[in-house]
Amino acid sequence: MKKKDLSRRELIEATAAILAAPLLKVGVVGARVPAGAPARVLTQAESALLDELTELLIPTDEHSPGARAAGVAAYIEARLAESLEPEWRARWRSGLQAVDALSHELSGKPFLEATPDQRVAVLTRMAAGESAPKTEAERFFIELKQWTVRGYYTSDIGIHADQEYKGNVYQPGEYAGFDAK
Amino acid sequence: MTLVRVAPPLLQDVDLARTYDAVIVGSGAAGGMAAHVLTSRGMDVLLLEAGKKLDIERELRSMEWPYEHPRRGDFPPGSHALSFNEYTIRQPPYAKKTAFKHVYSYVGGWSGSDYVKNILVDEKDHPYTGTRYAWVRARALGGKTNIWGRLALRLSDYDFKAKSHDGYGEDWPIAYADLAPYYDKVDLYLGISGVAENLPHLPDSRFQRPTKLNTAEVRLRQSLAKTGRVLTPYRAGVTTDGLKHNKYRSKCFGRGACNRRPGGCDIHAAFDSPTGLIYPAMDTGHLTLRTNSIAHEVVVDRNTGRARGVAFLDSVTHRSYEAKAKVVILAASTLESARLLLLSRSPQHPNGLANSSGHVGHNFCEHVMGPGVTGLVRELVGKPHTLDDGRPGGFYIPRFRNLKERQPGFIRGYGFEGSSGHEMFPPGAFGTPGFGAGFKKTVRDHAGAFIGMGAFGEVLPRYESHVDLDPATKDAWGIPVLRFHYQFGDNERKMAEDMVVTAREMLEEAGVEVVGVDREILTEGWSIHELGTARMGADPKTSVLNQFQQSHDIRNLFVVDGSSHVNASCQNPTWTIMALAWRSCDYLADEFGKGNL
Numbered sequence: 001m002k003k004k005d006l007s008r009r010e011l012i013e014a015t016a017a018i019l020a021a022p023l024l025k026v027g028v029v030g031a032r033v034p035a036g037a038p039a040r041v042l043t044q045a046e047s048a049l050l051d052e053l054t055e056l057l058i059p060t061d062e063h064s065p066g067a068r069a070a071g072v073a074a075y076i077e078a079r080l081a082e083s084l085e086p087e088w089r090a091r092w093r094s095g096l097q098a099v100d101a102l103s104h105e106l107s108g109k110p111f112l113e114a115t116p117d118q119r120v121a122v123l124t125r126m127a128a129g130e131s132a133p134k135t136e137a138e139r140f141f142i143e144l145k146q147w148t149v150r151g152y153y154t155s156d157i158g159i160h161a162d163q164e165y166k167g168n169v170y171q172p173g174e175y176a177g178f179d180a181k
Numbered sequence: 182m183t184l185v186r187v188a189p190p191l192l193q194d195v196d197l198a199r200t201y202d203a204v205i206v207g208s209g210a211a212g213g214m215a216a217h218v219l220t221s222r223g224m225d226v227l228l229l230e231a232g233k234k235l236d237i238e239r240e241l242r243s244m245e246w247p248y249e250h251p252r253r254g255d256f257p258p259g260s261h262a263l264s265f266n267e268y269t270i271r272q273p274p275y276a277k278k279t280a281f282k283h284v285y286s287y288v289g290g291w292s293g294s295d296y297v298k299n300i301l302v303d304e305k306d307h308p309y310t311g312t313r314y315a316w317v318r319a320r321a322l323g324g325k326t327n328i329w330g331r332l333a334l335r336l337s338d339y340d341f342k343a344k345s346h347d348g349y350g351e352d353w354p355i356a357y358a359d360l361a362p363y364y365d366k367v368d369l370y371l372g373i374s375g376v377a378e379n380l381p382h383l384p385d386s387r388f389q390r391p392t393k394l395n396t397a398e399v400r401l402r403q404s405l406a407k408t409g410r411v412l413t414p415y416r417a418g419v420t421t422d423g424l425k426h427n428k429y430r431s432k433c434f435g436r437g438a439c440n441r442r443p444g445g446c447d448i449h450a451a452f453d454s455p456t457g458l459i460y461p462a463m464d465t466g467h468l469t470l471r472t473n474s475i476a477h478e479v480v481v482d483r484n485t486g487r488a489r490g491v492a493f494l495d496s497v498t499h500r501s502y503e504a505k506a507k508v509v510i511l512a513a514s515t516l517e518s519a520r521l522l523l524l525s526r527s528p529q530h531p532n533g534l535a536n537s538s539g540h541v542g543h544n545f546c547e548h549v550m551g552p553g554v555t556g557l558v559r560e561l562v563g564k565p566h567t568l569d570d571g572r573p574g575g576f577y578i579p580r581f582r583n584l585k586e587r588q589p590g591f592i593r594g595y596g597f598e599g600s601s602g603h604e605m606f607p608p609g610a611f612g613t614p615g616f617g618a619g620f621k622k623t624v625r626d627h628a629g630a631f632i633g634m635g636a637f638g639e640v641l642p643r644y645e646s647h648v649d650l651d652p653a654t655k656d657a658w659g660i661p662v663l664r665f666h667y668q669f670g671d672n673e674r675k676m677a678e679d680m681v682v683t684a685r686e687m688l689e690e691a692g693v694e695v696v697g698v699d700r701e702i703l704t705e706g707w708s709i710h711e712l713g714t715a716r717m718g719a720d721p722k723t724s725v726l727n728q729f730q731q732s733h734d735i736r737n738l739f740v741v742d743g744s745s746h747v748n749a750s751c752q753n754p755t756w757t758i759m760a761l762a763w764r765s766c767d768y769l770a771d772e773f774g775k776g777n778l
Binding site: 056057058059061063066075078079082083084085120123127130131145146149150151153154155156159162163164165166167168169170 | 244248251252254259434435436437438565566567568603611622624
């Protein structure tokens with residue numbers, strides 16, 4: 001419960017921080033995570049597992065912070081929480097369980113208790129079927145990766161730190177617009 | 182310099198007791214142009230728009246970063262955009278029996294769905310039936326010009342005189358020389374950027390400064406030049422030098438993320454009908470605007486046989502009204518104008534109004550799309566990131582088929598739209614295999630090295646390609662809906678096969694590695710370039726309108742949108758729609774002044 005609340009608050013704070021120095025005013029953000037969403041969709045352990053998986057998919061490197069710093073897991077969880085499709089939520093929980101099951105199979109341990117090398121081995125196995133997934137873990141990898149990629153490259157860190165995107169800002173000296181004079 | 186946002190003019194009170202000089206149905210490119218031309222000629226005009234008057238800056242929020250939106254621009258839960266798969270495996274009405282609260286056309290599935298939910302119609306309220314068709318409708322002041330792709334091309338006599346060239350279909354009742362002065366007027370009044378290429382099949386406009394081609398695009402241009410083909414910077418209906426006569430629009434400053442929203446431009450450097458045409462028309466004092474007004478019948482005076490006005494429903498209250506006018510101008514879009522003529526049936530006009538020819542709803546045509554190619558320029562991998570999406574578009578490769586030579590498999594031609602370089606969301610990210618640090622670096626290094634293009638081809642007009650009224654199905658306002666009888670034919674399929682071949686060849690010739698090929702034809706309607714359905718012509722037996730988009734049957738009724746086009750050509754139609762509307766409304770105002778209408 002606390003983990004979930006924290007995730008959501010982090011999400012709001014992250015957005016609020018961006019709003020603190022915007023180029024253009026946008027609307028009120030605090031109310032944007034719908035109030036009617038279920039209080040909790042993943043257990044604390046599942047949230048931690050999701051967070052670790054996203055970071056392994058897009059890790060921090062010498063160039064830029066990774067998916068954990070970008071709050072990707074919290075973003076995915078917020079989308080799951082407000083979804084009107086219970087079967088979608090169930091698929092994610094089931095997918096996370098499949099990751100742990102695969103980890104047990106390969107190293108005898110749950111994913112988060114496995115060594116870094118063992119974790120990578122689990123993901124490597126999941127990614128092996130990327131072009132033609134067969135097992136549940138392989139299918140889950142596709143969806144996990146799509147959402148991680150989307151979540152990361154639409155994040156503050158993904159756009160600015162990793163991609164060093166240069167657009168979407170007014171450019172003094174270039175922009176004349178309609179001159180009121 | 183400071184950015185000055187100019188508020189829209191104040192609305193004039195609508196007076197339905199009054200007979201206006203003209204009533205226009207629809208406020209998109211065609212209706213906006215009619216309003217501009219007629220009010221500038223001093224006529225008092227009432228403009229009816231079925232959708233809402235939106236605060237478009239608030240709708241599009243062009244500069245909102247993805248992470249400032251709780252769903253990164255996606256719809257809220259319960260809203261859904263139709264996918265290619267749904268259009269393919271199901272039949273219209275697509276929103277029938279769905280569990281979703283709101284269903285939108287595929288355009289809602291582009292990045293930034295949440296920003297267009299008030300612009301696109303909800304398919305649940307606006308069903309249609311018949312054959313598969315991805316019908317994209319925008320009901321809002323300005324219509325689809327709020328979200329259009331901005332490629333602004335001229336037609337040529339290869340199009341206007343296509344029958345003379347290859348024997349198929351009909352020639353237009355006008356030649357390029359008739360329309361050229363009006364293309365010029367549209368260029369100068371609205372602004373267009375591009376480079377003059379002096380091509381007979383794609384005449385030049387009166388261009389403002391062009392956007393720049395980047396490295397990969399220049400390489401492809403140079404390679405194509407060896408074979409006589411042309412790659413030219415995207416001819417965009419965007420003002421790059423500014424427009425001194427229009428205080429509502431700003432010039433483009435290459436801000437970036439132009440392709441993030443479905444076309445919206447909150448500084449209005451890209452043309453849209455409200456700021457480009459309608460607000461200036463309101464400033465003349467001659468334009469009265471009524472939004473939320475769903476026209477469902479052109480009312481005819483039984484004694485004179487002349488159009489008397491337009492019957493409409495208020496979309497909110499469902500109350501009925503009639504707007505009276507001396508001239509009625511339809512500009513509701515190709516399909517909605519045809520629907521309106523068919524709905525205006527009566528004992529005197531059992532097949533619908535202006536339809537003594539039986540051609541209303543027929544000769545329906547558009548552009549076929551889907552085939553395309555993605556290439557990777559190896560030398561660009563790992564280069565520093567640049568701003569490449571601060572342009573309304575990348576490039577255009579004009580038609581090269583069936584100009585001098587004759588293709589064995591098909592008639593007419595196609596052009597390519599494409600672009601290269603970095604975007605806010607890294608190109609290739611979803612298609613890059615693997616995970617981890619290697620994946621992340623690969624995405625980063627390759628993001629600016631892709632070049633992609635997709636074709637738009639002419640769909641032949643055929644009498645049997647048509648829409649009519651569904652005898653049973655009605656929209657949320659109780660108005661009968663359109664039923665489609667429309668499918669691509671053999672010419673389109675052969676052309677699409679050729680698109681795939683030439684696209685691949687052109688990249689390979691330029692030394693670009695082909696990394697993706699799209700062969701599949703997208704669902705009918707996907708190009709959002711529907712045309713025909715009330716074509717112009719000299720012969721009242723085989724056409725609905727004369728060369729001035731005036732009904733052969735009813736002298737004071739005009740249809741000034743894409744429904745008047747005799748064929749689709751392969752060039753995007755918006756600029757031609759506006760040039761034709763300008764020409765027709767000039768004629769209309771002349772005739773009105775002489776008391777001939």
